[in-house]
Amino acid sequence: MEKLVKKITILYRWLKASTLPKNWFLRTLSLFLAIFLWYFVTGEDKVDSNVTIPIEIVNLPGNLIISNQYKKQLEVTISGPRGLIRGLSKQHPTRSIDLSKASPGTVIVKHDIDSIAFPRGIRVQRIQPTHSTFLLDQIIQKDLTIKTLTMGYPTPGFELGSITIRPPTVTINGPKSLIGNKSFLQTNPIDLSGLKESTDKQVTLDVNEDINSLLSDPIVTAHISIVEKRVRKNYSEVHVILENPIALSYIISPPTVKIEADLPFKFIGSGARARDLIKARINADGLPPGRHELKVEIAAPPEIRINDVNPKMVFMIISEQKQNKNQKSGHHP
CATH class of the missing domain: 2.170.120.30 (RNA Polymerase Alpha Subunit; Chain A, domain 2)
Known part of the structure; x- marks a missing residue:
């Protein structure tokens, strides 16, 4: 600052001793500003x-x-x-x-x-x-399917039917090095413990922080279908009966069929015999005497699922003679 004061003092003495022009004030002001800026740039510490x-x-x-x-x-x-x-x-x-x-x-x-x-x-x-x-x-875009992971088991007598994820896929945009090799994302374990009816659950995706940052929402809805547990049973020699009795004598060949069925768990150990609830029938309405090949129809409660019938077709031989009073309908004489 002392340098600036000395320069201003010298300038003032010079101006005082000199013959000043008419516009000396403006020139002087410009000079002072130039000196100030010079000092600000070069003279400041x-x-x-x-x-x-x-x-x-x-x-x-x-x-x-x-x-x-x-x-x-x-x-x-x-x-x-x-x-x-x-x-x-x-x-x-x-x-x-x-x-x-x-x-x-x-x-x-x-x-x-x-x-x-x-x-x-x-x-x-x-x-x-x-x-x-x-x-x-x-940056690439990929549609990734969502796979589920479960833990635990439903209530005894029930089992997992299926799991439906909504939405079934997620679309993400991200670095090729990060998502280029991925084809699916997996959920965190879905707990099935104690379930005995279908339900919906909110499930988070099992992803790392990098993938999570690319997702608009890391939560999906899982529809869990719980069904009654079934047991597969095979029944042999199930008699084929005539749905509507006729007056003429007849023979059914073969007289029995084999049936494979899936039964609800509640039938196991219950008092009702599932075998007695399954009926093998044929319909001979309007058939004349002679040899006829008929399809075996199975009647069973809706809870019982019929997988197979063997044979599926039987022969019915109808004679021209009427049945005896002691002959039971549905059995060959």
Whole structure:
């Protein structure tokens, strides 16, 4: 500051001894301003300072993504007039990196001392780190099916029928290196313990943080179908009976069939005999005397599922003679 005062004093004495022109005031004012600015830039005390400069990525192509973690701020050591350095807090300088011409792969960007636009008068001494490495990956879209995982068992006598996931697939956009090899996502275990009827449950997907960040919603709905447990039974020699008795004598050949059926668990150990609930029948309405091949029809409660009948067709031989009073309908004489 003393230098500035001396210069102003010398200038004042010179002006006093000189013959002044008409516009001396404006000239003098301009000179004072020039001296002030010169002093502000070169005469102010210089200081060293460490500042943090954010990295700004610009013009990244829409089909690319930075897939690695990188340092998003630079530690920069600068020197310059105290006033200029203090004013940086209002200017917010950044390290702008243009990736408009980048392609998938590794990109290394060097941080030169002139890569950050500081005001004139500030000199960059050091930048840490000196380089930034970016792993650029292609963005792809995939539809991934959802597979379920279960734990526990329903109430005895019941079993899992099926699980339906809504939605059955999820669409995600992400780095090819992350989702390129994936074809499905899996749920966290769905607990079936103690269930005896169908229900809906909200289920989360078993994914890592990277995949989770790509999902709009990591929760799906699982419709759990619980059905009554079934036991497979085989019944031999089930008699074939005539659905509507006729007056004529007849013979059914073969007189019995074999039946394979799936029975609800409640029939096992109950008082009712499932065999007695299954009927093998044929219909001879309107048939004349002679040999006829008829299909065996099975009548059973809706809870019993018939898998197979053997044979499926039987022969009925109807004679012209009427039945004896002691002959039972449905049996060959």
